[in-house]
Amino acid sequence: MITLRQLEYLVSVVEEGSLTRAAERLYVTQPALSHQLRALERSIGGPLLERLPRSVRLTPMGRALLPHARAALDSVRQGQAAARQAAGAEAGELRIATLHSVSLGVLPPALRVWRRRHPGVRVHLVEHRNSGELAAAMGEGRADIAVGPPPVGWEGPVCVLGVEEFLVVLAAEEPGPATAHGDGGPPRIGLAGLADREWVHYGPGNGLAVVVDDACAAAGFRPRAAVRTEQTASAPVLAAAGLGPALVPANIVPVAFGGRLFRPDPPVQRVLAAYTRIRPDPLTDAFIDLLQREASMMPGHVRRQLEGG
Known part of the structure; x- marks a missing residue:
């Protein structure tokens, strides 16, 4: 019979990457942890973990069981x-x-x-x-x-x-629309007018990289990156420092901010x-x-x- 404790032990081993660290996290001895894992493997009918010299790796059976183990623990919580x-x-x-x-x-x-x-x-x-x-x-x-x-x-x-709105950030000295929009918000700017600039872009793992690429593609160009950052909060700061335009969610722009803000035309939203x-x-x-x-x-x-x- 499979127990919640056994599933918890399996998930902990996977998240910690080793039996030793998982035992410390669970406040149990490593032999006790290993015993429960072996019992779980007997109940499942095959090995769930491959023991390596300094770590562990899930077997195909282990990978199949893991999401169900997490879901079971989640339901209990x-x-x-x-x-x-x-x-x-x-x-x-x-x-x-x-x-x-x-x-x-x-x-x-x-x-x-x-x-x-x-x-x-x-x-x-x-x-x-x-x-x-x-x-x-x-x-x-x-x-x-x-x-x-x-x-x-x-x-x-x-x-x-x-709907989350995005803004374009430029350095204070960079050229751009000089007058505010009639509704009192940031002035509008067409992304096509920034096609020749090098951008503050996001790393390929950051989901905002896709937002930038799609918005620029709709404007007819592919943005060239002057710098890429994985840290979303760094983008408006780097743009304000003059490294190039950045497209950022409106609600992450710092209150005390030295750059210029513009609304893309057409709007960019998520x-x-x-x-x-x-x-x-x-x-x-x-x-x-x-x-x-x-x-x-x-x-x-x-x-x-x-x-x-």
Whole structure:
């Protein structure tokens, strides 16, 4: 019979990369850990891990079992959280998966309010480089909720938070439209007029690299990179320093900022959503509700609410 403890041991070994570190994390002896893993392998009917001199590697059977093990552990945690909420207990853990750019924008104000209202709930935030990694992590049960662009064909519940606007950042001394737009916002700028510039671009693993490439392709050119950064927060700073134009989410631009801001014409936008694998438990549902309210008040967002999945 397979036990949750055995599944927890397997997941811990995979995440730590060795039996020794997993045993330390779980506060058990390494022989006890190995015994439970062997029992799990007997129940499954074959080896799950290949023991290497300094690490371990999943076998094909292990790779097939891992997402189900994570999903089983996730369901138990969600059940615990739901039970605590039903009993009126303000305790538990909320695991949030997101993108680096989103963790700089919509999430901080929401987490600040959440922490004030639910001090007994631990928050585990994991940031991913792009939407594909985010959806994969959520599909494998590594989080209670994902916050980012909604994946195509997602079968679980999806709550659209809004449309994230992007801005072009230039150094203060660089040429560009000199007058503000009539509505009081940043002036507009056509990306085609920046085709001959070298850009502050993102590394290939950063999901914003695709946003930049697609926007420039729509304007008829492929951007040449003066510098590439994996850190989303660095892009507006590097652009303001004169290294080239950058396209950044509006809500990550620092308050004290020395560069010039422009709105792309046509606009560059990205839908953001909160999505889960199954119907949210009360704890997760409360966070989604808070996230909706906070997102609606942020600059660079147009509030739209939609339930689906």
